[in-house]
Amino acid sequence: VVTISMNNTVPRRAEDVINTLIEAYNEDAIEDKRRVSVATGKFIKARLDVIGRELGDVDRNIEDIKKDNRMVDITSEAARSVSESSRYKTEGLSLENQINVAEYIRTYLNDPKNVGELIPAMAAAGTNTAIAKQIEDYNSAILRREKLLENSSERSPVIQDLDNLLAAVRRSIISSLDSNISTLEIQLNNIRREESLARTRIASATRQSTELLDNTRQQRIKEELYLYLLNKREENELTKAIADNNARIIDPAYGSSTPVA
Numbered sequence: 038v039v040t041i042s043m044n045n046t047v048p049r050r051a052e053d054v055i056n057t058l059i060e061a062y063n064e065d066a067i068e069d070k071r072r073v074s075v076a077t078g079k080f081i082k083a084r085l086d087v088i089g090r091e092l093g094d095v096d097r098n099i100e101d102i103k104k105d106n107r108m109v110d111i112t113s114e115a116a117r118s119v120s121e122s123s124r125y126k127t128e129g130l131s132l133e134n135q136i137n138v139a140e141y142i143r144t145y146l147n148d149p150k151n152v153g154e155l156i157p158a159m160a161a162a163g164t165n166t167a168i169a170k171q172i173e174d175y176n177s178a179i180l181r182r183e184k185l186l187e188n189s190s191e192r193s194p195v196i197q198d199l200d201n202l203l204a205a206v207r208r209s210i211i212s213s214l215d216s217n218i219s220t221l222e223i224q225l226n227n228i229r230r231e232e233s234l235a236r237t238r239i240a241s242a243t244r245q246s247t248e249l250l251d252n253t254r255q256q257r258i259k260e261e262l263y264l265y266l267l268n269k270r271e272e273n274e275l276t277k278a279i280a281d282n283n284a285r286i287i288d289p290a291y292g293s294s295t296p297v298a
Contacts, residue, residue: 038287048292055290066283069180073155074277080157081270084141088266092259098252125232126254132225134262136218143214146207153203155179156210168213175206 041058045051145151156172182199189196 041290044297048294052290052292059284059286063282063284067281071277073157073176074273076155077157077273078270078277080145081266081273085263085266085270088259088263092256092263095252095256095259099256122232122235125228125235129225129228129232130254130258130261132221132228133258134265136221136225137258137262139214139218139221143211143218146211146214152207153179165217168210168217171206171210171213175203175210178203178206 041055043051043055045054142156146156155176178199182196182203185193185196185199191197
């Protein structure tokens with residue numbers, strides 16, 4: 038609990054100054070939160086555009102395979118072919134989505150034009166807890182730096198120290214992403230080997246059905262990622278709409294009719 042007071046010859050003026058101070062503080066906090074949401078929205082929109090185009094390409098490939106091979110009941114054929122490998126396929130899809138999200142974030146961080154920019158909040162949802170905490174700390178440092186620059190210069194020792202910290206945290210996040218991606222890729226390779234062994238036991242698999250399965254698998258990956266991004270976009274819009282104050286007012290400012298001095 039923080040008590041704020043002010044001496045003034047006009048009590049009403051002191052009340053207005055203190056109340057406006059708190060109002061400006063809360064508005065500034067909400068604006069910071071909304072800036073993170075805006076950056077997240079741009080990131081999600083860019084990814085939705087790319088995934089949407091890729092999904093359209095996969096859909097057309099599947100349609101071409103069905104036409105070229107005159108496959109009438111494509112659903113039942115695919116279902117029979119994946120019956121023994123469905124469990125491995127599901128696990129592989131989950132790992133691939135995690136790798137995709139991590140790679141998107143790493144590409145964003147390695148882009149020079151994004152240096153000094155807020156990292157989209159969605160990044161935290163697509164990574165492990167440790168990386169999510171690093172991203173949160175990085176965004177907090179970026180906002181703190183901008184506040185300091187309002188009353189300082191780029192040559193200020195405090196700003197330079199903060200810049201060094203930000204660079205170190207950014208390198209640490211990229212390193213953590215590299216390690217996380219490597220671990221996920223090892224797991225994915227193991228899953229793919231198991232899936233390959235299961236698929237060799239499917240005697241009725243043909244070249245056409247295998248080609249179809251590969252495209253169907255890509256289609257499912259893109260659809261799952263697309264739906265994931267749509268869900269995150271809605272969550273981000275909700276977060277932006279309900280951004281709340283950092284401070285809660287217990288009692289608004291009130292002055293005394295009795296002189297204090």
